[in-house]
Amino acid sequence: MTSLLLESPGGAGTAGTVGATRALGPVPETPEAAGPGSVPVALADPDRPRRRPVPKWLRRLLGPVLLVSFWQVGSSAGLIQADILAGPWTVLHTGYTLAADGTLGHNLVISLRRVALGLTIGVLAALVLSLVAGLFQIGEDLVDAPVQILRAVPILGLVPLAILWFGIGEQVKIFLVALGTAFPVYINTFAAIRGVDGRFVELARTVRLGRLGLIRRVVLPGALPGFLVGLRFAFTISWLVLVVSEQINASSGIGYLMDQARTFGQTDVIVVGLAVYGVLGLLSDALVRLLERRALAWRRGLEAS
């Protein structure tokens, strides 16, 4: 805007008037300034001092910090009863105690093991099934319909049946986690295989890639993003299923710790368990994102070497 006005013969272009016209919007139409019906374009004023912006992470932190502060103040002032919700400081202290005497670590390892085993079994099974269904018509006919029907059943509704089958040992938890994680992986991978760009399949024919080459060079890499989306869902669901199954029937694990605390009204222990679950969820999500960054390097468009 400044240059527009300064160059005009009428000389309406001192800094003061620039600021004023910006505020007013359209310039009063003086024939010297520009042709009739012309309107100044809003441009930045180079002389205006710029404030350093507050970093985004700092701004994002503001909400959570305020929330925890209110919580602490409420607890200290007796507005929030300890048997309803323990204060943040108490929770931190309890967390430290539980970690120090090994209770937390012991149960954490058990929970992690269940998730790791269940995820591995579930993801591998889903991968095999989705490849069979995605690559072969007969596979789709045999596999896809049953999977779609089973998918409609809420996994946690299977808990009673699973207990009858496996008792209340480790198997039932691993089974539930495996079952819960298999569906998102299967559905996303299958859809991704079927969604591979037909133009690439055509290309593969013109360069005479065989069927194996087509699968290895085109279909699998093309379906990888879909698989990773499924994997991310699977991680989330694995913790969800674990929490429920550990709280219903278990004698160890983070969920068991929380359920024990419930019977004794120890809200601090329950909050510690929640926090651990939260951290685990964050970590597993970060793990999948790291995996995505490595596997989908081509998407970033960087010349990684």
Next chain:
Amino acid sequence: MTTRTTSPPPAPGATQVSAPAVPAPVVPVPAVPAPAVPAPAVPAPAVEGGPAVAGWAARQGGGAPGPAVRVREVRREFAGRAVLAGIDLDIAPGEFVALLGRSGSGKSTLLRILAGLDADATGKATVPARGAVVFQDPRLLPWTRVLDNVLLGLKGRQARAQAAVALAEVGLGGKERAWPGTLSGGEAQRAALARALVRSPGLLLLDEPFGALDALTRIRMHSLLRDLCRRHQPAVLLVTHDVDEAILLADRVAVLTDGRLSLDERVGLGGARHRSDPGFATLRTRLLAELGVTDDEASGAAGARGGEASGTTGRDAPVAAAKDAAGEP
């Protein structure tokens, strides 16, 4: 799977055809590429798997240099409408043929048939055992580095070296390890050209390869393509709607109208062609007329008259005459 046997012969009009005295295998068109074609140095007719035989799995044999491509009575219908109503076309080894046609005229359909991508056409067609296609979009696998894209379907250390040479030849030396997503449109299309060349194709099929490029890049690509074809001497079928492009590049120009080749003639303009050549303008006018664009429309001087007259015919004209005319006060 194939490897480049020798560097192509320098003499124009001669591919490395030393054909056996065997009658040319005539291949029914329903054409799916045979899974593994060995592409022999002395091209033997490779007919595999009965009726579903590769488009270019069969090599044109016969006496002296017979046509590289031989198309007879090829028909293709879509929903009862004959898009190709009996096409006859020969392309000699090393010959560059441009196929012009309006949108939807079926020119890409013919190319896809020759590429073995259309199994529902009828008629007869033979093509060289080694073929390569460049599509309008580069079709580089985004998850595969540029060099491996060029190599797609080839094996061996020798092929790898040749792919690097081909990349250098199209001006992409040093981009071997780049991801396709980092290339510009012109670079990506040059990589696609390298992918075609590294196969030493007897037939190079180009499906509007420069249609998506900007005008300046297109000019560069034209000259690159001309050089490459001079050096490698494949038979070329270029499908385009750009009349100038066809005249600049081709030895022969054919026009596809209503499912038939309505015009097929040599471009007698010699090696270095220029738009200012009177012969160029004459041929251009004739080709545009064949495509349904009037002289007035083509020159942009039609005024309101041209707009009326063009009606349906002028829609696909490369020169937007009506628009220019409307802009006049």
